[in-house]
Each structure stands twice: as structure tokens, then as C-alpha cells.
Amino acid sequence: MILLAENGSKTVGIAPMMCSAYRLFGIWIRKIEFIGSGASDYCSFILAEKHNECMRLFSQYMSRVPEEWDYVELTDVSEKAVWLGVLKTMSDSTKLAQETYLHECSYIPFSVSQQEYFGSLSRSQKKALRRNARNLEKDFTVEYLDSSKTTSLSQEMNLFFDLHQKRWTAKRFSGIFSSQEARDFHVDVARSFSQQGWLGLFFLKLSGIPVAAHYGFRYNSKFYSYLSGYHPRFSRYGVGSLLTQYVVNVCIKEGLKEFDFLRGSEDYKNRWNTSSRWNLQLVLTRKGFLPSLRTKWYVNWWLFANKIKYFSRNLLK
Secondary structure, rough: EEEEEEEOOOEEEEEEEEEEEEEEEEEEEEEEEEEOOOOOOOOOOOOOHHHHHHHHHHHHHHOOOOOOOOOOEEEEOOOOOOHHHHHHHOOOOOOEEEEEEEEEEEEEEOOOOOHHHOOOOOHHHHHHHHHHHHHHHHHOOOOEEEOOOOOOOOHHHHHEEEEEHHHHHHHOOOOHHHHHHHHHHHHHHHHHHHEEEEEEEEEEEEOOOOEEEEEEEEEOOOOEEEEEOHHHHHHHHHHHHHHHHHHHHHHHHOOOOOEEEEEOHHHHHHOOEEEOOOOOEEEEEOOHHHHHHHHHHHHHHHHHHHHHHHHHHOOOO
């Protein structure tokens, strides 16, 4: 259910939505959600101008869409989204029924030089980076590569996929690049982004052997750190952290304003002296007492049933 808001012949807003039906323990729930729900770190309406008018039009359309739905669930919306204030004050046929802080997201704001930024890291982090760099230089020929504009992109992306998979295979997980479909999709994205100057693809090689990779996107003065990978055999050298250090250096040199670690606030991200913001989950319902009550029941039932399913599955292992 992709909605376009047009001003004459110009598209000024996009709502990348879908209608989904879920069944759990015999209860069907139908909701409207972002296409990227679950898989994407950030989801949002895409608004170029006329934010208020676009949001009102989207809301009006969803309230009368022919598909049946129980509620609208907007997941992983940044608390900094420009349209949030508009959504909360709309007085059409839908209303905001619930707002939940969902995921903490770590990022590095750049306003200093490389030397000043790395000087701000904790003593233990600086010590580990220096020690690992010395050990690498003692044992190998060390080479850092920016392959964002390579002419052999498919080959470089497959190299990244393999390094990412090695990390997860060592933990006995399949990893998101275990399917050819996922690989093909990201090769297409990387090729398109490379042509626009948006791709960030970096490698660390030791004596000619690729041992770590970092994959992300440059856009609107920010670097979005999407995924990384490294060969487990070299983990004692901290190759993943050393490559991250290199990528951060590149970003500062290029004058970017921010290094975004995306969704989640894992410990390895916090070592980089990060700031944080939150992704929200917003639940919208049709106006009226009964629709609000029904939505509240559905949302609470769904959370409760998923917990039962999770604990049941883990008890049977």
C-alpha cells in the first residue's frame, strides 16, 4: 500500500506502507505497517514538503481504505522524525492511541578533529586499539581499503558477505546473507548507491588476506553503519574495532556530521563514546470508544501471546 502525495506533477510525500494479517493461537490481527517493519533499522514517511498536508491525506486515506484493518502500527520511528508533531495533533478519523520507546540507537556526533575525538575515548579503549594495531603491524603487512567506488563491486560485496557469514557461522547462526536472495538484493543496492556516491564499503587486509569488512551508507552528511564482518581466527587482534576506527577517521576527513550505529545500543557501540536517541513504536486507531478498546485489547493480546510462544519454544529446546 504505497501512497503518493502529489502537488501537480511533483511527488512531495510517500507513505511506504503494507496491509498485513497475522495469526497467533487462533486470533487473527490485521494491521497497516511500514514495508520495512522488523527488517529496517529506521522506518518513516518520506516527506519533501507540505508535511502537515501530506500526513493528513495519508491518515484520511488509511481510514477509508477498502482493506480491513484493526490498527496502524508504526515501528522504529526516530524520535527526531519531522512529522511526529503533526501526527500527534491530527484531528481526522484516526488518532494516536499508544507511544512506546522501543530501541535505543547509538551515534557519534562529529564536531572535532580526529585527534580530539579519539582522545575522548575511554582509557581502556584507546589502550586496546593501540595494542592491537602494534600487534598487527608486528605480525602482518596491514592494509586498509575504501572499496566504495570499486569497479568489481559484485566481487567485493561477496567478499563482505563471506566475512559476515564467517562471524555468524562461528556462533552457529545462519546470518542474513545465508540466502542468495538477500545477497542479490544488497548487490543491487550497493551498485545503485555506489553510482550516487552513497556507498561505504571498507576492508582490512593482513598480508593480502581480507580479514574484516564494514558496509554502510553515506547520505546527507551522515554515515549509516549497516553491517560488519570479520574472520573469527583474527578476533584476538580486534580487527573489527580497528576497521571501525579507520572508517570513523574517513568520515571525519570527509567532513561528515555523524556516524550512526543504527538500531540497538550494544556494548561494542558504547565503547566509541556515543550519544543516543530512541526509536518509537506508535499505534494509531480509528476514532471512537469501541475502536480504541479493540485496539488496546489486540495490542496487549499480541504481546502476551508472543511471550507465551517465546517461552514455550525455549522450554522445549
